[in-house]
Amino acid sequence: MSLAIVRTVRDLRNRVDVWRRAGRTIGVVPTMGALHAGHISLVETALARTDHVIVTLFVNPKQFNNPADLAAYPRTEADDAAKLSPLGVDVLFAPDGEEMYGTGFSTSVSVSGVSEGLCGAHRPGHFDGVATVVTKLLLQSGADFAFFGEKDFQQLQVVRRLVSDLNIPVEIIGCPTVREEDGLALSSRNVRLSAEERGIAPRLAKILFTAAERLEAGGPVEAILEASRRALSDAGFDTVEYLELRDSETLRPVERLDRPARLLAAAWLGATRLIDNVPVGAQGILQSGGIT
Structure with missing residues (x-):
């Protein structure tokens, strides 16, 4: 099975509809690319738990409060696709900014409580950007399960809260942090x-x-x-x-x-x-x- 690279929500949903009609379960692994062994562990967990797996790749500008950080973030789609192809992933969903947000986009998802303090205090607006894009990706993919690493633990709790509050029909699976041999968390x-x-x-x-x-x-x-x-x-x-x-x-x-x-x-x-x-x-x- 070859990896399909999909750029539009319409194409993604058409594929998901086929799987749904066949009664298959669907997993999604949201990423910003530059995939490492931590991401791959999420993908492998998704492959073991579901019939079809979507990996998303979108460097989300709304979660960067520092423009220099956004500009420096690695963009390695070809390498990422090469890493995913042998694993059995069905789709790499890699929309551009226009497809994700479009002209006149004016909606933001904000999660209070768990987003406050910690990274929320040092990265103003970050978790609003995370919550907005994750909400969109979950609705776009229609997945039954979504897989997130525990390394970004505050992010994981933000996602769990928004899914619960908004009644999005997806189960959030937190996966253990993957570390180098010397203990450094992969990033x-x-x-x-x-x-x-x-x-x-x-x-x-x-x-x-x-x-x-x-x-x-x-x-x-x-x-x-x-x-x-x-x-x-x-x-x-x-x-x-x-x-x-x-x-x-x-x-x-x-x-x-x-x-x-x-x-x-x-x-x-x-x-x-x-x-x-x-x-x-x-x-x-x-x-x-x-x-x-």
Whole structure:
């Protein structure tokens, strides 16, 4: 089966209609391209769970609050298609900006609560852009299941909330973060790291896992968080935007570890912003796999 590259919503829906009439299940993996092993793990999970898989590729301008970041984001459609072709993906949906938003587009989807704080505080408008494009992709694809990585945990919770609130008939599947052997969470932005920065970057995950272990052992929350922030600065990170413990469902701050939680962080190395998170709470460290 060859990979079909589809550019229009009409063409995508025509294909989906054929699958629907045959009683098939459909999975969608939304991406902005520059595919790496983390994306591929989402695709493989989708292939195992559904009859037909759509991967979307759209660098969404509405979720970038920094024009330079948008301009620098890698665009590698040919390479992405080559990675997907052997896997059995049915369709790569790769619309352009005009197809996605069109002339006079004036609608925005905004999710409060889970979008506030963390990345939401440092990237104004980002999650409105995410929520808007994801809503469109879910409705365009008509998928039964949509697959998102837990690395972007706040984004995952925003998507879950919008699907619940808007009664979109799709099940959101969160998939574990994929890491390099040294613990660095895979990201399309990692290619921007210099050799020196790449050596420092894995310390983000190491510090998070160490903090999670201390929290699991009953250590004081605020003292552990403050020590971890200092550890990131001492490790060579230029700016620590946040390192916080949040409720794993509501993303409200947690002052005492009495429920499942997530330890989330964002920090800069040079011109590259890295984010990561680990579960904390009942079986949190065990489920995450930790770092060896």
